[in-house]
Amino acid sequence: MPCVETKIVINGDSKPIFExxxxxxxxxxxxxxxxxxxxxxRGENTTVSHWVSNVDGRKIVWTERDTFYPEEMRITYCQTEGDLKKMEGEWRLVPVSEGTEVSLLVDFEFGIPMIAGLLNPILKKKVRENSENMLTAVKAQIEK
Incomplete structure (x- = not known):
């Protein structure tokens, strides 16, 4: 199962980034x-969210359960239904001298074992690109 972790340092306090x-x-x-x-x-520290994305002209749809841990500056998510067999991970925010290090972990499985060897490297690259884009977009919201 491919797992991708990306990180970025954002010049800002962790609380507004978490929000x-x-x-x-x-x-x-x-x-x-x-x-x-x-x-x-929407619960006290949870949400169930439905996502629609467009990756290289392909629509990918899923529903996930998100759990928020504000005291730890951490958010976990787990796909409950959708186009992938498995997708889960977490956001972590850690104060560093330059601001806040934000990491995004995505653990996923495409779900077709016979072609996983061929598709997983391609999907891993796309997930890494998408994760880096998400982190850069969050950084831009804080540092604009």
């Missing part, structure tokens, strides 16, 4: 690959 990351329904306004993010359920 931007937590506000997932706003992502399509500053992340060009996302068509929509809709919050289906």
């Amino acid at each position: 931007i990351i937590k506000n997932m329904e706003a992502y399509p306004s500053f992340m060009h690959d996302l068509v929509s993010v809709e919050i289906l359920e």
